[in-house]
Amino acid sequence: MTALLERLLGRLPLGWLQLIHRPPRFAAALAGVAFANILVFMQLGFLGALIESIALPYRAMEADIVIAASDTNTLADSSPLPRQRMYEALAVPGVASATPLYYAKLDWKQPDGTIRTLDVFGVDPERPSLSPLRGNAALDTLKRADHALIDNRTRNAPPGLFAAIDAGQPYTFEAKNRTINIAGTIAIGGGFAADGYLVVSDQTFLRLFQQRAAGAPNYILVRTEAGVPPQRVVAALESVLPADDAAPRTLADTIARDQRFQTTQRPVGMVFGFGIVIGALVGGIIVYQVLSSDVADHIREYATLKAVGYDDSYFLGIIVEEAAILAAFGFVPGLLVALGLYTFVSAQTALPLTMTFARALALCTGTMAMCVLSGFVATRRLARADPAELF
């Protein structure tokens, strides 16, 4: 390693030699950088999972445009809107189809007494506008009262339950004083707000949630005619629908808006963002501590090098060398531990924590930048090394 660095730098790798000369301090510094990396990776993982899990139910919608109540911020907080808007939308040029979608939350009480929260979609079984329902063998049974399909990615469900249901075993549970028959499964995936999804017919939905009116779905899913840009249809819909109760947006806009709201306006999203800042600060401070105490411990030696004729750029090079080594050697273990934790947390929580190359690269770059920045700050202490004081 020393020889490699020597060839790379074209000089004695003084920074490296100084770092490895004190193994406990070096190890502590690396552990600190690794820890900061793990912290940031986990925050980014959760933030990514939040963003991804917000998108999951929308991606299940077969829609180019989603019309929601104009005060809607997230999937779950949409107020119902008049079904009249659906007919108005159908009259707009470029609209190929429009279907209502009902939404509510339901508690799924399990045999052991624990409760899972399910997001319930009520669909028109004749025109099921959710992609996981396409070609689903159990789709027809939705037409029967109190029958439902359940999300087989629902978090913390009894082990083996979904396989048994798919194998044809009947499963029922009680909710809202009714017995719900699970006729089959679909795959969507839970998020932070709900553990999973349940799909019922609009008739069953209205029986379950009796305070909900038949003529007031939460969403109207619009398909545009082939070749017509959804953006143009959105504009046409905006001019037709009353702005104070209905807001049409492309599906992509709808997803982006929900993600933006939950990551910036909701505590959960802000906590993750805050965690990233804390992680970066922890890493930066640890590296600064190590580098500045290194300078302080060697102040006479640095002064001697000044007398030898080394200029500031040389000292900067030494500190940056140390910073880069700490960044690189701290990042790798941090990444490995984070990968392990991602797998573990995904398995435990069914949240979509996945490491992306872009994220690893971004954090690697960020770690390097943070370390070098700390190094720059630490070199200010070098000003105290006065070669005239050496005699």
Place this chain on the structure above:
Amino acid sequence: MEVSAEDSPVAVAGLEHWFGQGEARKQALFDVNLRLVRGTLTVLVGPSGSGKTTVLTLIGALRAIQKGSVHLLGRELARAHADELVRRRREIGFIFQAHNLHDSLTAEQNVRLGIEVHGAAATARGREAARHLLDHLGLATRVDYLPANLSGGQKQRVAVARALVGNPPVVLADEPTAALDREAGLHVVQLLKRLGTERGTTTLMVTHDPRILDLADRIVRMEDGRIVAEGSIQ
């Protein structure tokens, strides 16, 4: 004043220096004039506080010159920019009282720091030059030792090697033999004298060591910030 770098690598004229600010301002040097002859060993003596170290730091470009002139190898140091002063130090080999070796570097690596400052070509032959010089100073078996495993005298010899490995035309030394035993101290001074004859290395050394005074080409005495007497031993 016409200064020939060839005859006089160091020429000091009318040098004055003050320390402190305002009330505490105190003059340390008064009209110091000194020319060193190429290839000679000059010893600077005088009581404590007489200004010997101050003269060395000014000649060595370690302090900015306040008044007067110092020609180092024919070029003026007064009014030089701070970056320029740093570069000019590469023409000098400094031997300090304390060795100030890097505890994380071996003897050889410490010595290489003295040559790598001269650029890529010097760096390329740094290892060989360092080993050669350490060998010469009786440290052939110690080249890969860390300072922690060297005796005080050995460490000081490594510091001497670091000062000399770049073949500096001028060597400035402040009580360098304090930490050396009799034999090693004489050996270092003999090496400096030989470099003087062979390469024209010019040495200015502060010392009270009588053994070295015997070897000096010339002795300069300072008192209260002034040069008061000169004598050459021949």
